[in-house]
Amino acid sequence: MSTSDNAPAGNSPNAPAGNAPVSEGVLSGCRVLDFGWVLAGALPGMALADMGAEVIKVETRQRLDYMRLGRPIVGDQPDPEQNPMFHNVNRGKLSVTLNIGEPDAVALAKGLAARCDVVIENFSPGVMERLGLGYETLRSVKPDIIMASISSTGQEGPLRDLRAYAPSIGSLSGLDSTMGYEGGGPLGLKHAFGDICGALHAVFAIVSALYRRNQTGAGQYIDVSMLRATVVTQGVGLMEHALTGRSLRPRGNYDPTMAPYGNYPCAGADSWVSIAVASPDEWQGLVDAMDNPQWAGDNRFRSQYRRQRHRRELDALLAQWTAQHDAAALTALLQRHGVAAAPVLSAAERLFHPHFMERGLYSDIDHPALGAEPIFNLMWGLSKTPSAVRRHAPLLGEHNRQVLCGTLGLAEAELAELAERRVVY
Numbered sequence: 001m002s003t004s005d006n007a008p009a010g011n012s013p014n015a016p017a018g019n020a021p022v023s024e025g026v027l028s029g030c031r032v033l034d035f036g037w038v039l040a041g042a043l044p045g046m047a048l049a050d051m052g053a054e055v056i057k058v059e060t061r062q063r064l065d066y067m068r069l070g071r072p073i074v075g076d077q078p079d080p081e082q083n084p085m086f087h088n089v090n091r092g093k094l095s096v097t098l099n100i101g102e103p104d105a106v107a108l109a110k111g112l113a114a115r116c117d118v119v120i121e122n123f124s125p126g127v128m129e130r131l132g133l134g135y136e137t138l139r140s141v142k143p144d145i146i147m148a149s150i151s152s153t154g155q156e157g158p159l160r161d162l163r164a165y166a167p168s169i170g171s172l173s174g175l176d177s178t179m180g181y182e183g184g185g186p187l188g189l190k191h192a193f194g195d196i197c198g199a200l201h202a203v204f205a206i207v208s209a210l211y212r213r214n215q216t217g218a219g220q221y222i223d224v225s226m227l228r229a230t231v232v233t234q235g236v237g238l239m240e241h242a243l244t245g246r247s248l249r250p251r252g253n254y255d256p257t258m259a260p261y262g263n264y265p266c267a268g269a270d271s272w273v274s275i276a277v278a279s280p281d282e283w284q285g286l287v288d289a290m291d292n293p294q295w296a297g298d299n300r301f302r303s304q305y306r307r308q309r310h311r312r313e314l315d316a317l318l319a320q321w322t323a324q325h326d327a328a329a330l331t332a333l334l335q336r337h338g339v340a341a342a343p344v345l346s347a348a349e350r351l352f353h354p355h356f357m358e359r360g361l362y363s364d365i366d367h368p369a370l371g372a373e374p375i376f377n378l379m380w381g382l383s384k385t386p387s388a389v390r391r392h393a394p395l396l397g398e399h400n401r402q403v404l405c406g407t408l409g410l411a412e413a414e415l416a417e418l419a420e421r422r423v424v425y
Contacts, residue, residue: 025052026385030210033109033116034058034093035133037065039166039192040150040226041122042089043199044206048118049092050378050387056112056403057093057394060100061425068396073370080396081369087393088375091365095394096403097425104423106132111408114141117213118206122150125160135221144219146209148202152194154225169194173230178237180250187250197233198226259307260286263344264319266327272344273327275318275334280304285337290321367392400424 030053034045037059049055059065067089068080096112098105110133113119119138121128128134128149135147149155152164153172162168167188170176176188202224209220231238237248253262255276263272277283283304287296295301295317300310307314322330327343334341343349350356351374362374378387404410404424418424 023386023388025050025387025390026382027207027210028052030054030118031116032056032118032120033112035119035121035123035128036150037122038067038195039085039089040195040199041120042067042086043196044120044148044150044202045093046089046091047200047203047378047387048206050389052385052387052390053118055093056116056399056407057090057095058098058100058109058112059095059396060097061396062099062101064396079369081367084370084373087365087367087370087373090393091375092390093394094399094403095397096400097397099422099425100131100133102421102423103132104418104421108404108408108418108423109133110138110141112403113138113145115407116142117144117146117210119145119147120150120202120206121148125149125151125155139219142219144213144217146206146213146219146222148206148209148222148224150198150202150224150226152225153227155223159227166192166194169226169230172227173234174237174247175230175234178234178248178250180252182250182252182254184250194226194230197229198224201229254311256308259304259311260314260318261311262315264315264322266322266325266330266343268326271327273322273330273334274342274344275322276340277307278340282339283307285339286334289334289337289339293317293321363389365389365392368395397424 027048030048032045032048032053032055034041034055034057036042036045036057042065045055045057064080065086067083067086069078070083072079073082073084098108100106100109113133121133129137135145135149138145138147151160152169153159153162159172164172167176167190170179170189170193171186173194175193176186178186179189180187202222205222205224209222213219241247255261258276258278261276263274265271266273275286277286287293290296299306301307301314325333331341331343345353351362356362360377362376364372365375366372375389377389380387400419401412401415404415404418405412410418415424
């Protein structure tokens with residue numbers, strides 16, 4: 001793997017993000033050239049950086065990453081350094097600004113690729129080739145390069161050139177067709193689920209390709225389709241259609257095996273608890289927790305099958321009981337009786353929940369523009385080579401000198417001349 005040679009002292013990408021020292025990650029010594037932008041393109045490099053890789057983010061003032069835009073947190077003037085989402089998914093990276101529309105900037109990018117192990121991009125299919133930075137070109141300057149291209153629908157196929165955003169992926173994948181209220185149309189999932197699915201599959205593929213390269217010395221090209229990655233998360237729906245010919249439709253909180261099943265109101269404004277009952281023992285636990293109300297013994301609710309048939313009546317009666325209780329206290333009561341229950345947490349409640357705090361869901365990282373802010377940690381833990389947020393997200397072009405002079409070997413005067421011509425911009 002490549003090494004972080006000639007990096008100026010005191011500006012290491014592996015510098016601890018907080019006060020505690022950070023050990024080398026499992027990908028220490030690996031260098032990544034990251035053309036990714038917005039969520040799907042940023043997440044793979046983020047994960048690799050947390051695992052110890054040196055990740056060089058290529059961006060430009062000509063067209064800012066959308067995640068650098070938005071309402072400023074401090075003041076009322078646009079500021080590309082103030083977006084917390086950008087800070088989360090680009091932490092640990094270095095930033096160089098290359099105006100890739102300029103041939104000299106393309107030459108710089110090729111030079112950096114020759115010193116990297118992995119290249120990541122999520123432009124529309126064909127863009128990197130038109131820029132002169134396609135896989136075959138990069139392989140000519142670095143034969144064992146690994147390149148991952150993340151796109152909405154893949155590099156080939158009838159939908160290759162489809163213009164799409166995250167909601168488009170939810171629609172095409174069939175996911176949206178299952179989201180909504182019973183008897184109504186599809187509402188869809190308004191989170192960027194397809195972006196995250198594609199990005200996490202890309203991380204797995206990149207690490208797999210690095211492992212194979214270590215065994216064989218050969219690089220390879222990785223084609224990641226966000227659409228395909230989203231489809232494969234829907235195993236239940238796929239099997240339902242394969243076995244019965246039926247397609248899943250919006251059913252609200254209906255579950256074919258559990259009743260009651262859903263979110264129920266609690267005391268207080270917009271307070272809810274999730275309850276799921278899958279077995280006779282769990283049903284009895286719920287009845288005991290409710291102190292055996294008379295309606296629980298009704299013939300409508302005497303078996304799982306009957307509870308399913310009369311789930312609307314069951315939900316209404318259960319909601320009358322839950323509405324009298326605090327969500328946290330109700331969760332504790334139901335858990336003591338062997339019932340799967342949990343409060344429906346808001347973003348703020350999740351941030352300060354004792355379990356998440358003890359498990360290290362977030363780290364407080366100092367950023368030059370906003371000071372200390374919560375940055376979520378990777379979702380997996382390695383006991384021998386733990387991941388870590390090693391530094392704050394980079395300022396725009398913060399590492400031009402470190403990367404272009406240190407790693408690439410440009411002279412200071414040459415860098416100044418390229419900046420003046422807005423090649424480095």
